[in-house]
Amino acid sequence: MPQTRLLATGIIGFIISMLGCVTPVLVALLAALGVSGSMGWLDYFLLPAMAIFAALAVYALVCRRRRHGLPSVNG
Numbered sequence: 001m002p003q004t005r006l007l008a009t010g011i012i013g014f015i016i017s018m019l020g021c022v023t024p025v026l027v028a029l030l031a032a033l034g035v036s037g038s039m040g041w042l043d044y045f046l047l048p049a050m051a052i053f054a055a056l057a058v059y060a061l062v063c064r065r066r067r068h069g070l071p072s073v074n075g
Helices: 003-022 025-033 036-067
Strands: none
Touching (some): 003 036, 025 036
């Protein structure tokens, strides 16, 4: 997978999971669909998903940095 697609996947996934955690968008959507009883498990799913997508974006940035021959952050 090209690094730009990997980075885009990480950023978009992070934003979508953040919207589900921070704002009531996902809660309103589930309530409109009539499945509001499943809101209890959202934090168990969305918080790890947000962490995984953030790690994916960081990994893509590190790979891009190495591919272009830029020095590491630590010197």
